Amino acid sequence: xxxxxxxxxxxxxxxxxxxxxxxxxxxxxxxxxxxxxxxxxxxxxxxxxxxxxxxxxxxxxxxxxxxxxxxxxxxxxxxxxxxxxxxxxxxxxxxxxxxxxxxxxxxxxxxxxxxxxxxxxxxxxxxxxxxxxxxxxxxxxxxxxxxxxxxxxxxxxxxxxxxxxxxxxxxxxxxxxxxxxxxxxxxxxxxxxxxxxxxxxxxxxxxxxxxxxxxxxxxxxxxxxxxxxxxxxxxxxxxxxxxxxxxxxxxxxxxxxxxxxxxxxxxxxxxxxxxxxxxxxxxxxxxxxxxxxxxxxxxxxxxxxxxxxxxxxxxxxxxxxxxxxxxxxxxxxxxxxxxxxxxxxxxxxxxxxxxxxxxxxxxxxxxxxxxxxxxxxxxxxxxxxxxxxxxxxxxxxxxxxxxxxxxxxxxxxxxxxxxxxxxxxxxxxxxxxxxxxxxxxxxxxxxxxxxxxxxxxxxxxxxxxxxxxxxxxxxxxxxxxxxxxxxxxxxxxxxxxxxxxxxxxxxxxxxxxxxxxxxxxxxxxxxxxxxxxxxxxx
Amino acid sequence: xxxxxxxxxxxxxxxxxxxxxxxxxxxxxxxxxxxxxxxxxxxxxxxxxxxxxxxxxxxxxxxxxxxxxxxxxxxxxxxxxxxxxxxxxxxxxxxxxxxxxxxxxxxxxxxxxxxxxxxxxxxxxxxxxxxxxxxxxxxxxxxxxxxxxxxxxxxxxxxxxxxxxxxxxxxxxxxxxxxxxxxxxxxxxxxxxxxxxxxxxxxxxxxxxxxxxxxxxxxxxx
Numbered sequence: 001x002x003x004x005x006x007x008x009x010x011x012x013x014x015x016x017x018x019x020x021x022x023x024x025x026x027x028x029x030x031x032x033x034x035x036x037x038x039x040x041x042x043x044x045x046x047x048x049x050x051x052x053x054x055x056x057x058x059x060x061x062x063x064x065x066x067x068x069x070x071x072x073x074x075x076x077x078x079x080x081x082x083x084x085x086x087x088x089x090x091x092x093x094x095x096x097x098x099x100x101x102x103x104x105x106x107x108x109x110x111x112x113x114x115x116x117x118x119x120x121x122x123x124x125x126x127x128x129x130x131x132x133x134x135x136x137x138x139x140x141x142x143x144x145x146x147x148x149x150x151x152x153x154x155x156x157x158x159x160x161x162x163x164x165x166x167x168x169x170x171x172x173x174x175x176x177x178x179x180x181x182x183x184x185x186x187x188x189x190x191x192x193x194x195x196x197x198x199x200x201x202x203x204x205x206x207x208x209x210x211x212x213x214x215x216x217x218x219x220x221x222x223x224x225x226x227x228x229x230x231x232x233x234x235x236x237x238x239x240x241x242x243x244x245x246x247x248x249x250x251x252x253x254x255x256x257x258x259x260x261x262x263x264x265x266x267x268x269x270x271x272x273x274x275x276x277x278x279x280x281x282x283x284x285x286x287x288x289x290x291x292x293x294x295x296x297x298x299x300x301x302x303x304x305x306x307x308x309x310x311x312x313x314x315x316x317x318x319x320x321x322x323x324x325x326x327x328x329x330x331x332x333x334x335x336x337x338x339x340x341x342x343x344x345x346x347x348x349x350x351x352x353x354x355x356x357x358x359x360x361x362x363x364x365x366x367x368x369x370x371x372x373x374x375x376x377x378x379x380x381x382x383x384x385x386x387x388x389x390x391x392x393x394x395x396x397x398x399x400x401x402x403x404x405x406x407x408x409x410x411x412x413x414x415x416x417x418x419x420x421x422x423x424x425x426x427x428x429x430x431x432x433x434x435x436x437x438x439x440x441x442x443x444x445x446x447x448x449x450x451x452x453x454x455x456x457x458x459x460x461x462x463x464x465x466x467x468x469x470x471x472x473x474x475x476x477x478x479x480x481x482x483x484x485x486x487x488x489x490x491x492x493x494x495x496x497x498x499x500x501x502x503x504x505x506x507x508x509x510x511x512x513x514x515x516x517x518x519x520x521x522x523x524x525x526x527x528x529x530x531x532x533x534x535x536x537x538x
Numbered sequence: 539x540x541x542x543x544x545x546x547x548x549x550x551x552x553x554x555x556x557x558x559x560x561x562x563x564x565x566x567x568x569x570x571x572x573x574x575x576x577x578x579x580x581x582x583x584x585x586x587x588x589x590x591x592x593x594x595x596x597x598x599x600x601x602x603x604x605x606x607x608x609x610x611x612x613x614x615x616x617x618x619x620x621x622x623x624x625x626x627x628x629x630x631x632x633x634x635x636x637x638x639x640x641x642x643x644x645x646x647x648x649x650x651x652x653x654x655x656x657x658x659x660x661x662x663x664x665x666x667x668x669x670x671x672x673x674x675x676x677x678x679x680x681x682x683x684x685x686x687x688x689x690x691x692x693x694x695x696x697x698x699x700x701x702x703x704x705x706x707x708x709x710x711x712x713x714x715x716x717x718x719x720x721x722x723x724x725x726x727x728x729x730x731x732x733x734x735x736x737x738x739x740x741x742x743x744x745x746x747x748x749x750x751x752x753x754x755x756x757x758x759x760x
Contacts, residue, residue: 105555106554109569177568182564183561212577212580212582212583213582213583215580219695220583220584220587220695223691227694229695231587231691231692242590246587
């Protein structure tokens with residue numbers, strides 16, 4: 001292997017000092033600003049989870065009161081969903097990679113991109129204010145009339161925080177859509193784009209179409225609380241179920257905002273570490289768009305017990321089953337890509353395999369929940385909690401961490417400690433399953449979610465879950481340490497440490513401010529792994 | 539960084555990351571259209587809420603709607619449509635590089651926008667005096683008391699958010715005025731005025747829907 005040296009000029013040394021970061025318009029620096037933001041809120045949200053799992057280690061409410069517990073799971077949900085899971089992959093990895101992957105110098109609207117980060121931080125500040133001045137106890141779902149009438153907690157600042165943050169999501173999605181349409185390098189046709197971009201594009205569509213509906217809904221809740229307007233107030237003839245329709249019209253597709261980008265990451269990882277083109281490229285690409293479209297038609301499956309008509313429930317049930325088709329296309333195609341591939345078990349690949357397994361379990365249990373009869377049985381039990389954590393944590397966070405490890409050498413220019421990274425990937429996988437698999441069982445046995453106390457016969461499974469959570473927590477802390485360590489002491493990565501293809505690996509690590517010395521001209525298809533690539537270290 | 543020499547031929551308004559003014563204009567235009575799609579969904583949530591309650595409580599909505607001032611509403615509709623005309627003329631003048639005309643039409647658009655907001659505030663003031671603002675002080679004939687509050691809740695949030703969009707629009711026009719004044723807007727580079735126009739027309743169209751839905755319920759012939 002040739003000696004690698006840092007490029008003399010790159011985006012990280014193009015200006016020093018706090019102002020060069022806070023007023024930057026470079027998409028790569030903005031990605032790092034987001035990385036700081038989402039990591040911070042991930043650990044805040046995680047801290048709430050720690051207290052939740054501690055409380056649930058015993059059947060009686062001995063650590064916190066029931067009201068405090070309500071606030072804990074609400075704030076865990078709000079922080080994780082709106083301030084970590086939704087922005088994580090699009091705003092960090094997407095921001096960094098979208099322009100580089102299409103051979104552009106930046107996103108179409110760099111100032112708007114920076115504004116998105118500030119909007120995100122302002123929204124987070126509102127919500128943090130709500131948390132430190134009394135908290136929020138409505139559940140992350142803000143169901144009316146509890147949120148508009150009964151709750152005495154800080155609903156309005158929290159709602160405004162989510163309203164504001166929504167615009168960060170909208171503007172990021174808008175920026176990606178325009179960039180992918182208008183900024184592709186010569187020869188970078190739609191069907192030569194990496195699949196990460198297809199899934200980012202599909203995600204952006206959901207962000208742009210769904211988020212404004214949540215924004216107006218949450219604004220109506222705040223207006224109802226502040227001005228006594230009566231949009232969802234039954235005493236005035238308003239309908240609380242209408243709130244649920246509006247809320248889930250966004251919040252179900254929001255699940256796909258979380259998992260679609262992770263799927264895009266997995267496509268990149270599987271191709272890179274099996275050294276093969278992704279099997280059935282166009283099917284995987286269209287599956288992303290298919291999931292985005294179908295995702296808008298299934299919100300009613302959150303309301304099977306909410307007084308929806310039987311026929312409505314049946315239609316939503318059938319449509320929800322349909323989501324399984326594009327999802328399964330992806331899983332089968334990743335598996336087919338691995339078949340007879342020359343697989344190397346680097347850390348990102350471990351996360352990719354973890355994702356495929358956990359997402360499959362999460363997806364299959366989703367089919368349970370799409371069937372009306374079974375869903376009525378498990379509604380509001382830990383079965384639901386386990387299901388969506390398999391998708392959001394097992395799916396999104398696995399994809400996020402896998403992507404972060406894969407592109408870390410590109411982002412930082414340095415390699416992390418591979419042994420530690422593999423160990424922590426294993427710890428996370430074991431800790432995750434130990435935390436959430438028992439919840440499927442305890443939920444199926446009938447333990448309801450959102451209670452701080454439970455019948456003693458459920459204790460064994462809950463202790464397993466709490467034990468798993470502590471392992472998972474350690475697993476999340478280790479990457480924090482070795483990734484920070486690598487920034488200073490890691491070996492230099494060189495431009496293509498994995499021997500992967502894709503435009504991002506043709507420029508230096510870290511890339512120059514405008515990404516490429518000159519605009520690339522693309523003459524090859526995506527995942528062109530036909531010939532062995534030089535410089536692969538693994 | 540690219541060598542400075544590569545930049546010397548560039549138009550002063552061409553951002554560093556675009557290859558040409560044409561690409562920059564296409565990106566800006568698409569960006570505004572995508573944003574307007576977002577806006578459609580944003581107002582869509584309110585229109586859906588309106589549609590459901592109107593279908594459930596048609597009589598109360600008709601009675602409550604009669605409390606609105608159709609004369610002022612009609613005048614405002616005319617004011618706003620005229621502002622769309624001046625906006626379109628401003629865009630046309632910008633395309634032709636007629637700087638003075640652009641400035642005049644932008645001023646006219648802003649004046650009409652402010653007039654709309656003035657008339658709207660008069661209407662709000664009347665509603666406040668008549669105790670038609672939802673909440674503890676709300677007064678209405680007994681039979682429709684509850685459902686009329688739903689109507690007025692929708693009236694205030696829909697027209698209120700529309701007015702907020704107008705205020706933002708006037709702010710954008712001020713920026714356009716300044717850019718035109720300083721000679722940034724030229725016949726080579728008029729897309730900022732054009733996409734501001736897209737936004738202004740969108741806000742107009744929202745009103746075109748709001749006016750009949752809120753003011754004209756049950757006012758058609760026998």
